[in-house]
Amino acid sequence: xxxxxxxxxxxxxxxxxxxxxxxxxxxxxxxxxxxxxxxxxxxxxxxxxxxxxxxxxxxxxxxxxxxxxxxxxxxxxxxxxxxxxxxxxxxxxxxxxxxxxxxxxxxxxxxxxxxxxxxxxxxxxxxxxxxxxxxxxxxxxxxxxxxxxxxxxx
Numbered sequence: 001x002x003x004x005x006x007x008x009x010x011x012x013x014x015x016x017x018x019x020x021x022x023x024x025x026x027x028x029x030x031x032x033x034x035x036x037x038x039x040x041x042x043x044x045x046x047x048x049x050x051x052x053x054x055x056x057x058x059x060x061x062x063x064x065x066x067x068x069x070x071x072x073x074x075x076x077x078x079x080x081x082x083x084x085x086x087x088x089x090x091x092x093x094x095x096x097x098x099x100x101x102x103x104x105x106x107x108x109x110x111x112x113x114x115x116x117x118x119x120x121x122x123x124x125x126x127x128x129x130x131x132x133x134x135x136x137x138x139x140x141x142x143x144x145x146x147x148x149x150x151x152x153x154x
Contacts, residue, residue, distance in 0.1 A: 005148065012103075013146060014031050014034065014135060016098070016102035017029055017031050017146055021139050029139040030139070031136075032135075034135045037132050037134050037147070038131065040125070040126060042123050042125050043123070043147060045124045047067045047068040047120065047121065048065070048088050048119070048120055049066075049119045049120075050064045050065075050094070050096025050118055051063050051096060051117040054100065054103065054113055054114075055111075055112045056108075056111045057111060058150045059151060060132070060149040060150040062096060062103060062150070064092060064146050067142055069142055072088070073140060073142070089120065092118055093116035097113075097115075100116075126149050132149035134146075135148065
């Protein structure tokens with residue numbers, strides 16, 4: 001029987017998003033209420049998306065999608081002098097990887113996470129196996145989102 005994420009699991013992702021932006025910039029993100037997407041739905045996305053595939057007790061993927069302006073702003077705060085496409089792709093992958101690390105801590109060390117895939121301008125299509133959570137956020141006027149598309153294999 002497939003098991004869905006619990007509210008406490010989702011709360012951990014929300015806290016992870018807030019912590020990332022607070023730690024990276026000193027300014028936390030405004031994380032809005034998460035909502036359930038429909039199975040096999042194409043979700044809104046932004047310029048860049050980092051995707052981490054998950055297995056090992058849970059199956060699915062974690063996504064972080066953000067506009068180039070948000071990523072450039074984070075790079076500027078970090079002291080970077082370049083803001084090209086490769087820099088944006090590296091950062092969106094790093095952010096997705098950060099969130100997947102939190103998933104491992106919350107959902108168990110047996111969780112296997114892939115190296116992030118980094119994409120520009122691709123749509124996010126949810127799996128047909130579950131209803132994923134979409135966590136919209138705003139940071140310094142930029143909208144972005146985290147998508148948690150996981151289901152238990154137990």
